[in-house]
Amino acid sequence: MNLEQMVGQAWEALHGDGTPLVGCMLSEADAEAEVQRRFPRKSYCLVRNWSLIDLECPPEALAVIERSGRRPTVILAHRVVLDSALRCPPGSWIRSTFEVSRDDAGFFVSRNTVYVLLGRGTRRSAPLSVVLSIH
Template sequence: MEAALVADFLSEHGLPLDGDGRLDELIVETAWANNQGRPFYIVRDWLLLDIMVPSDVEDDLKAMGLQPTVVFANTVVYDSKTRRSRVGAIRSSFQRALDNCTFESMNTSYILAGPGTRKHVSLPALQALENA
């Protein structure tokens, strides 16, 4: 079942989006200046995933100032906590704000570098992707 959900998810086309097109070093420098102590990641090979949730869950999220959208990225170019890249994919918590190429969750900023994709996904498909 999980394999089928992941296969369906990966085969679906999404809306292509442009992230920050600058060199990684310039993105890192700007991120340090703009985040003022807030942890951040610079990510590539990213997806903005609009999660299809029941309306009551969406209402609860909105009441908390959140949207049912997460970032899933295959490549972490820079992690402000370790001051270097990190191996493995990463997923954010729900979206607090999205401004141009910066996705903010409650506690962390994700700078979306290079091209990415926006897709709709069911919650079970997202959970299956994380377990793959």
């Protein structure tokens, strides 16, 4: 893949059209209370302007991800509302690690963090190499 193709795929992963999804429709305060109730021992991150990205990966990489008990899906959020671990300031962006679990109420769980997907977002796919190059 040449540089122009990689830039195009990165742009698409960040800003391209996707399938509309609905996340957590609670207020920010209620969403924070709910994530603390449901996941009392985990760090959490409330986010907006998010995309659920299904990773296109080679079979070998997929096997490694699945053997670790995770799925080849990440969250890319353009706006952090609150990060309980203080890794990201409000207004910054964040990319999760691989999905461990997710529910229809807008809670996406990675190995170390619960992401509360506030409001509406999208679902799209992108190559693993492109998504991991975004930092």
